[in-house]
Amino acid sequence: MFGLIGHSTSFDDARRKAMELGYDHIAEGDLDVWCSAPPQLVEDVKIVSPTGKTIEGTYIDSCFVPEMLSRFKTARRKVLNAMELAQKKGINITALGGFTSIIFENFNLLQHRQIRNTTLQWERFTTGNTHTAWVICRQLEINAPLIGIDLSKARVAVVGATGDIGSAVCRWLSQRTGVGELLLVARQQQPLEELQSELGGGRIATLEQAMPEADAVVWVASMPRTLQIDSSIIKNPCLMIDGGYPKNLDTKFDSLGIKVLKGGIVEFFQDIGWNMMQLAEMEKPQRQMFACFAEAMLLEFENCHTNFSWGRNNITLEKMDFIGDASIRHGFSTLNLKSQFQAAAA
Amino acid sequence: MTKIIEQFMPTLESSEVAVIDLPDGCSANLPDFTTEAYKDAYSRINAIVIEGEQEAHDNYISIGTLLPDKAEELKKLARMELKHMRGFTACGKNLGVEADMVFAKEFFSGLHGNFQKALSEGHLTTCFLIQAILIEAFAISAYHVYIRVADPFAKKITEGVVQDEYLHLNYGQEWLKANLGHCKEELMKANKENLPLIRSMLDEVSKDASTLHMDREELMEEFMIAYQDSLNEIGLDNREIARMALAAVV
Numbered sequence: 001m002f003g004l005i006g007h008s009t010s011f012d013d014a015r016r017k018a019m020e021l022g023y024d025h026i027a028e029g030d031l032d033v034w035c036s037a038p039p040q041l042v043e044d045v046k047i048v049s050p051t052g053k054t055i056e057g058t059y060i061d062s063c064f065v066p067e068m069l070s071r072f073k074t075a076r077r078k079v080l081n082a083m084e085l086a087q088k089k090g091i092n093i094t095a096l097g098g099f100t101s102i103i104f105e106n107f108n109l110l111q112h113r114q115i116r117n118t119t120l121q122w123e124r125f126t127t128g129n130t131h132t133a134w135v136i137c138r139q140l141e142i143n144a145p146l147i148g149i150d151l152s153k154a155r156v157a158v159v160g161a162t163g164d165i166g167s168a169v170c171r172w173l174s175q176r177t178g179v180g181e182l183l184l185v186a187r188q189q190q191p192l193e194e195l196q197s198e199l200g201g202g203r204i205a206t207l208e209q210a211m212p213e214a215d216a217v218v219w220v221a222s223m224p225r226t227l228q229i230d231s232s233i234i235k236n237p238c239l240m241i242d243g244g245y246p247k248n249l250d251t252k253f254d255s256l257g258i259k260v261l262k263g264g265i266v267e268f269f270q271d272i273g274w275n276m277m278q279l280a281e282m283e284k285p286q287r288q289m290f291a292c293f294a295e296a297m298l299l300e301f302e303n304c305h306t307n308f309s310w311g312r313n314n315i316t317l318e319k320m321d322f323i324g325d326a327s328i329r330h331g332f333s334t335l336n337l338k339s340q341f342q343a344a345a346a
Numbered sequence: 347m348t349k350i351i352e353q354f355m356p357t358l359e360s361s362e363v364a365v366i367d368l369p370d371g372c373s374a375n376l377p378d379f380t381t382e383a384y385k386d387a388y389s390r391i392n393a394i395v396i397e398g399e400q401e402a403h404d405n406y407i408s409i410g411t412l413l414p415d416k417a418e419e420l421k422k423l424a425r426m427e428l429k430h431m432r433g434f435t436a437c438g439k440n441l442g443v444e445a446d447m448v449f450a451k452e453f454f455s456g457l458h459g460n461f462q463k464a465l466s467e468g469h470l471t472t473c474f475l476i477q478a479i480l481i482e483a484f485a486i487s488a489y490h491v492y493i494r495v496a497d498p499f500a501k502k503i504t505e506g507v508v509q510d511e512y513l514h515l516n517y518g519q520e521w522l523k524a525n526l527g528h529c530k531e532e533l534m535k536a537n538k539e540n541l542p543l544i545r546s547m548l549d550e551v552s553k554d555a556s557t558l559h560m561d562r563e564e565l566m567e568e569f570m571i572a573y574q575d576s577l578n579e580i581g582l583d584n585r586e587i588a589r590m591a592l593a594a595v596v
Contacts, residue, residue, distance in 0.1 A: 023585075037570065117508070
């Protein structure tokens with residue numbers, strides 16, 4: 001069994017969805033009621049790979065909503081309780097979706113291993129970051145040429161370069177893709193310098209410096225709501241891959257030459273009989289999902305029951321190869337421009 | 347520009363948000379057990395726990411009168427609850443606090459009355475709902491929250507109690523599971539009448555509980571988790587549980 005721990009994108013969405021699902025007691029409650037609501041096993045799903053292998057899984061809604069981010073203890077409980085539920089249900093590998101893995105890492109939940117009478121087994125969980133990083137890289141490789149960008153000559157900026165996904169993307173782009181120049185953008189100088197020395201290249205830049213120079217920008221940190229970037233300073237064409245969470249880049253750039261692609265999204269080759277991706281506002285909720293969720297499915301397909309993506313900066317090219325091969329084999333393709341889906345293997 | 351990047355929304359890219367480090371049980375989280383305010387609140391909370399264990403003991407003995415062939419098994423369960431009661435009495439003594447038993451009797455009077463009525467009418471399902479689902483879930487959830495902020499002595503005692511609770515088979519739960527086919531209607535009805543009592547009991551103690559650093563929100567969540575687990579265990583599906591839980595919020 002695989003598991004997916006997710007949550008709604010807002011309190012309003014969460015209430016609407018709970019009402020539809022018949023969870024009136026939670027739907028009718030105010031935010032305080034939601035703060036006291038236990039995680040819910042919302043949906044069971046069966047998935048058949050093109051190889052014929054069938055796996056079963058469960059979607060768990062942690063009852064977290066982004067409005068709880070400022071309530072540290074509440075957010076922590078939501079994540080740990082959902083993980084405990086997944087483990088109690090005997091799920092082999094569960095992906096931490098949306099804010100779940102962010103809360104886990106940033107609120108330092110590794111030290112909270114004992115939840116009531118359950119000792120959490122980390123090997124049952126994955127952040128899904130390896131698959132997300134691989135998908136983002138493939139999205140860049142597939143879509144840049146479609147709008148006339150030659151990656152071998154292009155400047156590619158990675159915003160959030162020093163994080164788990166960002167550093168993996170940088171590694172891949174410098175060693176596999178071979179981009180013209182890699183621009184490394186992040187908040188802290190020291191990790192940037194360490195990354196640069198690990199990569200043996202790449203230029204450290206501020207966001208202001210990088211934006212007018214970049215032919216493609218990979219965002220693994222979302223834009224602040226208040227940030228406005230003058231579209232006229234950006235190159236034409238320019239490919240922006242929105243790999244952050246929540247995804248809000250398309251509201252920032254509206255110029256014709258700038259193409260914004262939702263990053264880290266995959267599409268399964270056939271419909272999945274589930275409802276949960278409607279929550280995440282996928283264009284085709286029967287097939288599309290976050291790559292991190294798909295990673296749990298892939299690990300279950302491959303009988304690879306380990307915390308494949310875990311901790312910081314552990315994503316190697318070999319791991320990306322493994323998960324990428326599995327992704328293609330089991331019928332996933334990357335989300336591409338203009339809703340054209342091409343096999344990631346192309 | 348640095349400023350702009352610092353305002354980034356928290357994202358899948360974890361490095362962009364600050365690491366917050368507040369482990370459970372660290373001294374910063376624990377209340378001062380020696381203050382008058384703490385002891386005053388403890389006199390009521392401790393009494394509730396002692397009374398709760400006494401109620402559990404009495405209730406299991408009473409249920410035994412309706413199930414004579416199971417009376418011995420239920421007696422064993424009842425004895426365990428008495429052992430827990432003695433443990434919690436020691437916790438109060440250790441802090442030099444006298445438990446306010448008058449308050450605690452009154453606190454349980456609603457549930458107590460409903461249990462006695464069901465018992466006299468031979469409504470076994472209602473008896474089990476009150477004792478084996480509601481009171482047990484109320485107790486275990488409160489213990490889980492308490493362990494995180496208890497004084498070292500009480501922490502040890504409470505951990506032992508929780509361990510016991512997980513080790514023994516919840517007899518009532520087993521009975522409801524085996525009889526679910528013909529007891530569902532009564533279960534729903536009894537739940538509708540009694541679950542709101544649990545909510546008002548939580549409201550009634552929330553001020554004292556917060557003096558002991560036990561959040562109302564956390565208590566309610568722990569209760570709902572234990573309650574949901576029990577109902578799930580006896581064989582109700584998620585929607586039925588959701589319908590039953592509704593009684594707690596309206």
